[in-house]
Amino acid sequence: MHILVTNDDGPPCKQSSPYVLPFVRTLEAAGHTVSVILPSTQRSWIGKAHLVGQDVSAHYYWPDKHHDAAPQSDSPPEDSHPWVLVNSTPASCSQLGLNHVFKSRPKVDLVVSGPNYGRNTTAVFALSSGTLGAALEAAVSGYRAIALSFAFFDRENKPEAVSASCRQSLRVIEWLAENGQWDAGRLFTVNVPLKEEVETQKVVWTKVLQNAWTGSSCxxxxxxxxxxxxxxxxxxxxxxxxxxxxxxxxxxxxxxxxxxxxxxxxxxxxxxxxxxxxxxAGPGSDGWAVKEGQTSITALRANFEHINGFSGEVKL
Known part of the structure; x- marks a missing residue:
């Protein structure tokens, strides 16, 4: 497949974006063609926003092997295709990646937004997530899309755990590409626990827990x-x-x-x-599955859900 990868955490960085480089390398090792377009800086919690009135610039970028952002280069390494960094939002990255900056490459088969640095379970996370925002943008543009998040339980980011989560993500993505129901506006949000034993745990269908901020401000x-x-x-x-x-x-x-x-x-x-x-809330939600060490898959549709029972004229 030709997979377009974006995220909301920016280019590879130990501090805020430690997963995208090993994940891309895992996709490439499995034989997939990967095009990567990322915000040039951290853009978490921004949802499906675009920065209206701001010109957007994109420049080519070759990630180095140390997970830290490499300077822009005019001389690409041999046998490599550059990534693209954009001074805008994850949703804008989806738009630009699908329609503008990779025209010389084959048509995109699947958009994967992530892996996010942290879980995107429950409504209070998902509704603000830039990771989901980029996937939603791809879905409303007519493309198959997956939002991928790594749920960490400490901040050690052990290489063995990261590698296991990348392999688990590859398995889930390939299965969804082959078996998912991809009707109009459908997308999937996947949460993978960052644990070495994740590949031996269950993969389960879940629902997004409809929770709220209660009694506190953000x-x-x-x-x-x-x-x-x-x-x-x-x-x-x-x-x-x-x-x-x-x-x-x-x-x-x-x-x-x-x-x-x-x-x-x-x-x-x-x-x-x-x-x-x-x-x-107990079992059944995305948050519960991840808490139990399971990989969570939730099917979503890119729309606002209407509540039945309201029709006709409103007489004031």
């Missing part, structure tokens, strides 16, 4: 501007790996009676809410 007030987003992201990932995370106290200050001075907030979702909702 933001936390800070005394000033967040100067180091990468450090903040690393702290969030530490919480996500702890199956519930660490609850932080509010950083609200008393403002010394000044009600009108500027406020500063940082993105600080309480992952404990999400993990508790999975525990409370």
């Amino acid at each position: 933001f936390e007030e800070t005394p000033g501007v967040v100067e180091d987003p990468q450090t903040e992201e690393a702290e969030l990932r530490k919480q996500e790996s702890k199956e519930g995370g660490v609850e932080k106290g509010s950083s609200e200050d008393d403002r010394d009676g000044d009600l009108w001075k500027p406020h500063h907030f940082k993105w600080a979702p309480k992952f404990k809410d999400v993990f508790q909702s999975v525990q409370d």
